[in-house]
Amino acid sequence: MTTGAGTVPGAEDLARLLDADGVLLFASDGQDLTVADIWPAHPAAAALSLPVGFGVTGLVARNGKPVLLDADSPRNVLHRQLLGLEPQRTVARMCLPLPGLEDRIVGVLAAHRSPRKPFGSDDLAAAAPYTAVLGLRLHAEQLWRTVNRHRTERDRLIKQAISAQEAERRRIAFDLHDGVTTALASMSFHLSAADLTVSELAARDLLAGPPSHQEFERARAELVSAAKLADLAYDQTRAAISGLHxxxxxxxxxxxxxxxxxxxxxxxxxxxxxxxxxxxxxxxxxxxxxxxxxxxxxxxxxxxxxxxxxxxxxxxxxxxxxxxxxxxxxxxxxxxxxxxxxxxxxxxxxxxxxxxxxxxxxxxxxxxxxxxxxxxxxxxxxxxxxxxxx
CATH class of the missing domain: 3.30.565.10 (Histidine kinase-like ATPase, C-terminal domain)
Known part of the structure; x- marks a missing residue:
């Protein structure tokens, strides 16, 4: 956690202010505690997760009561590494809840130092002024992450909705192109053929005799084909419209x-x-x-x-x-x-x-x-x- 404009101390600042060998600031999501800031820095800090309600830090996050321990020896191997604890060694610890809005516990301040200098009531009093501002800072960061997550999810859903709409439009365009326009083009061809046949019959010299039955049938067949294609185009258009709404x-x-x-x-x-x-x-x-x-x-x-x-x-x-x-x-x-x-x-x-x-x-x-x-x-x-x- 950074100190921002200088009003919110980070883990290094707190270690100096509390005369501690190290400080871990834990953030709580209501189920687990994760490291939000640590001093001295450790490359594996992000991997530590402690369940709320279990262990000293987890109990502080659950019941909201500070705890002083003259000699503690956490069982979590990674937690011990972050505290710089060698096997069989103990450490003095001070754990305080970090309250957010409406007294919700959003984290824990955990300071540690040599068992030869256990924390006391004076240390609790020295740390107390910082817990409220640290808690509000953690809660604000959590709310900001939630807002960003919802905004990202909203953007994703909007993108998906637009993609679905565009896919629907493409489907309808393909239906119209491959079905209706093809049928209309064929219908136009048959109508042109029928018109040409009728025009030829009308232009014929009357002395040449009446049109033959075959010639009438040819013109009629072209018109029948055109009528069928018109029906097909109508049906395909109705199907496309019903697909749209x-x-x-x-x-x-x-x-x-x-x-x-x-x-x-x-x-x-x-x-x-x-x-x-x-x-x-x-x-x-x-x-x-x-x-x-x-x-x-x-x-x-x-x-x-x-x-x-x-x-x-x-x-x-x-x-x-x-x-x-x-x-x-x-x-x-x-x-x-x-x-x-x-x-x-x-x-x-x-x-x-x-x-x-x-x-x-x-x-x-x-x-x-x-x-x-x-x-x-x-x-x-x-x-x-x-x-x-x-």
Missing amino acids: SLVLDDLGLVAAMESLVQTAAGGDDGPSIDLLVDPEAALDDIPDHAAAALYRIAQEALANAVKHAEADRVVLSLRRVGDSIVLGCADDGLGFDPAERRTARAGDADGAQHFGLSSIAERCALIEASLRIESVPGRGTTLLVELPL
Whole structure:
């Protein structure tokens, strides 16, 4: 601990003021004591950790009462090294609690010197003026670290949220580019071909006779193809829009939105059978809107992964209440995978595109403070569980 502007003494200053051979300033997180400052300096000081409530220093941190020891011999080997104690030797010690705000004990001042000069009441009185300012300094540093930790966590979550949003936008852009625009381009080609055929028929000299049946059929076939492509483009546009936002979720709630999601994903005879299991006794009305939206997106991503990649025969999507938590599950009997490898590697496609499936789910869980568990064995399917405390 530094002395700052000269108002807060460090370990070296305290050793001189208390006529001690050495001083250790311990910081407490409520569970363990770690060295915040030490004099004489020792390279292994950062490795020392003493449990609160055990040993002399730990008891002072627990009960807030100072202790004087004429001859002490700590059992912790590293602690003895920091005190400069040789085997079978003892040391005189003075341990005082360092109070922070609201009388919370945030650390311990521990001074030591030769047993030939034990500490007494005069030493306690000399050290007392420094304990309050040292405690406030330690508490302020702890609060500052907590603020920085929360700020870092907030920044991380914001970054993850932006990444998830960008991944969603990229997915929709790919869907529109590969589906809708391709269908519209093909439709334009067929309409142009039909227009050319009709124009040729209209420009023909009437003396050449009426158009043949084959010529009419050619024009009609081009128009039929264009109409089919228009329907395809319409369906793909609706799918892209529903992927961007669920009106069912807004109007009818999470269960209805998941039912719609299952119906949409189950289209086609080649895909797996998909079941939705919702606990009929579960009360789901108290799920906040933002959490319901996140759970819907997680279910959407998990179901898409199962349908597209698992090669499963059956997928079960579930929603139930367990105590004060909502549990969303997605289980399939497909190929399975190694979760550790999948979490640590985001495989890139040949064109540089990224797969954001599991990472997107993990980021959404972090945003709503839900826990994520993925159980999978190659060849034996995958189970994904998301637990949201309410």
